Amino acid sequence: MSSQVVVEKYEQIEEKEIEQEIKREFIKELSESKYFLFGGTIFFVVITMAILAPFISPYDPIAQNMRETLQPPSAKHFLGTDPFGRDVLSRIIWGSRISLIVGIFSVFFAIVIGVPLGVIAGYFRGKVDMIISRILDVMLSFPGIILAIVIMAVLGQSLNNVILAVSISMIPRFARLARGQTLSIREKEFVLAAVSLGASHFSIIKNHILPNILTPIIVQSTLSLGSAIIVEASLSFLGLGVQPPTPTWGAMLNLGRQYLFTAPWMAYSSGLFITLTVLGFNLLGDGLRDVLDPKMRRT
Amino acid sequence: MLNYIVKRLLLAVPTLLGVITLLFFIIRLAPGDPVLYILGDMATPERVAALRKELGLDKPLIVQYIDFMSKALRGDFGKSFNNGMPAMERVLSSFPYTLELAIFGTIIAITLGLGIGILAAINRNSWIDLLSTTIVILIASMPIFWLAILLMDFLSVQLGIFPVQGIGDLENPISVLWHLFLPAMTLGLGMSATIARMTRSSLLEVLNEDFVRTAWSKGASKYVVIFKHALRNALIPVVTIIGLNFGYLLGGTVLLESVFSRPGLGTLLIEAVYARDYPQIQASVFFFSLVFIIVNIGVDILYSFLDPRIKLR
Numbered sequence: 001m002s003s004q005v006v007v008e009k010y011e012q013i014e015e016k017e018i019e020q021e022i023k024r025e026f027i028k029e030l031s032e033s034k035y036f037l038f039g040g041t042i043f044f045v046v047i048t049m050a051i052l053a054p055f056i057s058p059y060d061p062i063a064q065n066m067r068e069t070l071q072p073p074s075a076k077h078f079l080g081t082d083p084f085g086r087d088v089l090s091r092i093i094w095g096s097r098i099s100l101i102v103g104i105f106s107v108f109f110a111i112v113i114g115v116p117l118g119v120i121a122g123y124f125r126g127k128v129d130m131i132i133s134r135i136l137d138v139m140l141s142f143p144g145i146i147l148a149i150v151i152m153a154v155l156g157q158s159l160n161n162v163i164l165a166v167s168i169s170m171i172p173r174f175a176r177l178a179r180g181q182t183l184s185i186r187e188k189e190f191v192l193a194a195v196s197l198g199a200s201h202f203s204i205i206k207n208h209i210l211p212n213i214l215t216p217i218i219v220q221s222t223l224s225l226g227s228a229i230i231v232e233a234s235l236s237f238l239g240l241g242v243q244p245p246t247p248t249w250g251a252m253l254n255l256g257r258q259y260l261f262t263a264p265w266m267a268y269s270s271g272l273f274i275t276l277t278v279l280g281f282n283l284l285g286d287g288l289r290d291v292l293d294p295k296m297r298r299t
Numbered sequence: 300m301l302n303y304i305v306k307r308l309l310l311a312v313p314t315l316l317g318v319i320t321l322l323f324f325i326i327r328l329a330p331g332d333p334v335l336y337i338l339g340d341m342a343t344p345e346r347v348a349a350l351r352k353e354l355g356l357d358k359p360l361i362v363q364y365i366d367f368m369s370k371a372l373r374g375d376f377g378k379s380f381n382n383g384m385p386a387m388e389r390v391l392s393s394f395p396y397t398l399e400l401a402i403f404g405t406i407i408a409i410t411l412g413l414g415i416g417i418l419a420a421i422n423r424n425s426w427i428d429l430l431s432t433t434i435v436i437l438i439a440s441m442p443i444f445w446l447a448i449l450l451m452d453f454l455s456v457q458l459g460i461f462p463v464q465g466i467g468d469l470e471n472p473i474s475v476l477w478h479l480f481l482p483a484m485t486l487g488l489g490m491s492a493t494i495a496r497m498t499r500s501s502l503l504e505v506l507n508e509d510f511v512r513t514a515w516s517k518g519a520s521k522y523v524v525i526f527k528h529a530l531r532n533a534l535i536p537v538v539t540i541i542g543l544n545f546g547y548l549l550g551g552t553v554l555l556e557s558v559f560s561r562p563g564l565g566t567l568l569i570e571a572v573y574a575r576d577y578p579q580i581q582a583s584v585f586f587f588s589l590v591f592i593i594v595n596i597g598v599d600i601l602y603s604f605l606d607p608r609i610k611l612r
Contacts, residue, residue: 137314143591146549149553155328234550253445267452271442
């Protein structure tokens with residue numbers, strides 16, 4: 001074996017070891033982050049609840065029982081019943097599905113559309129950047145919830161339209177983030193080296209830009225999940241979300257506030273679940289940010 | 300400075316044109332015929348044709364667009380389908396209610412946010428810091444309408460201190476303020492979370508700077524160091540956060556007006572959405588974004604006062 005080959009082998013082994021060491025360090029830091037663990041636990045509970053809804057829900061969430069309306073919490077109905085005699089706990093469990101589906105899909109679509117827009121604007125700059133940035137400015141000149149309200153007003157109430165409305169209201173934040181990150185990465189020496197070696201734009205974006213802007217996007221997407229759930233709940237609360245009788249936490253809160261004097265359990269249980277879920281995502285995002293991006297670590 | 304302000308204002312023009320364009324096209328995406336929606340399915344073809352002509356819907360799209368744009372720039376969005384009043388007139392008469400809520404909400408948010416942030420920063424790692432951080436994280440995770448319901452239940456329903464709903468007797472300023480307090484408090488509390496968080500981290504960063512150390516070494520008192528030297532510099536990012544959160548504030552007014560049954564731009568928009576009153580939706584949303592754009596320009600200008608380096612960029 002020539003000495004050249006031996007050196008290369010050693011280098012490969014070393015690289016692998018470094019990679020493993022980084023992974024170990026990352027997992028260790030994550031497992032030590034209280035924010036991440038607490039947020040992760042809430043996330044795990046909510047997602048389990050959503051997946052297992054048909055098995056763990058004690059009653060049919062939309063079955064009305066007019067003989068058991070507005071029952072306070074009891075052994076039969078842990079979180080009481082609503083004015084239609086529906087079991088609040090079952091509706092909370094099924095409602096988690098809508099919150100998570102809207103949260104996950106809308107953030108996913110916002111990333112799929114927003115990130116390429118931002119990367120293209122930041123990478124090519126010039127006129128392309130100007131056009132994309134002006135479009136984003138227009139989208140950003142509507143407060144998020146108002147943009148979502150208008151979209152729902154135009155398209156009508158359905159789960160798909162809620163996802164669309166929430167995605168559109170979230171696109172600018174991902175596009176802005178990706179643009180800013182790309183602008184700074186494209187000036188780095190390794191990108192300039194790839195350009196001088198004749199790499200194509202596609203290859204530079206795929207191999208050098210995207211991997212390097214991934215961290216802030218992952219953090220942002222976790223934090224955005226919480227915001228998406230709040231926007232969905234706000235739309236449902238205003239009666240513009242998914243149509244009844246599908247259980248959603250926002251609509252339950254809206255119904256609950258009308259019975260705040262006589263049956264506060266309805267408003268309290270749905271409000272608490274929204275807050276806990278959003279808190280979980282926010283803490284998860286904070287924990288991830290602390291570990292992935294030490295510069296951003298809270299002072 | 301004047302150049303900067305002019306440049307900032309000019310940049311807002313294409314954004315505003317974009318907003319009007321979006322409002323024009325987005326309404327055209329709506330399923331169904333708005334004319335049939337207004338007149339109902341039983342309307343005679345003659346009436347449908349007459350209304351279509353009156354609304355200009357019989358013209359080619361490009362003509363409709365130019366017509367819409369030129370009228371919108373003059374603030375004319377047509378008449379509300381609901382009651383036949385000019386849509387912008389209704390917006391302008393509703394806006395003062397939203398404005399008072401937004402102003403009082405912002406004042407409460409800044410007072411609470413700065414107060415909590417400063418307290419947490421100067422008592423870093425103490426129980427005060429821990430308590431305020433926990434409260435801030437919790438509030439930041441609460442939808443504003445849920446916070447409103449909690450405060451309403453506690454302060455209005457249980458303790459009976461504040462009225463549950465409405466705007467009070469308009470002839471009596473004390474009654475108006477009394478009715479405004481709870482919605483403004485909710486808005487302020489909701490927004491104060493981010494301000495407190497930013498104030499804390501920004502102040503902690505500034506407290507480590509050389510000029511603050513110099514101030515300490517000169518023997519300046521704690522009060523002078525924090526309020527005279529550190530806070531002014533720490534305020535720069537805080538102002539940005541307040542500007543960025545103005546969208547939250549406007550969105551919050553829509554939800555709070557609904558919870559507290561207050562009149563205002565948000566209530567007008569939601570009613571228009573329920574009734575598919577398109578001119579009213581367009582006028583209300585246009586006005587919301589106009590206010591949002593103006594406030595953002597204001598924040599940018601304020602920012603350049605606080606940090607003169609900005610103008611040079």
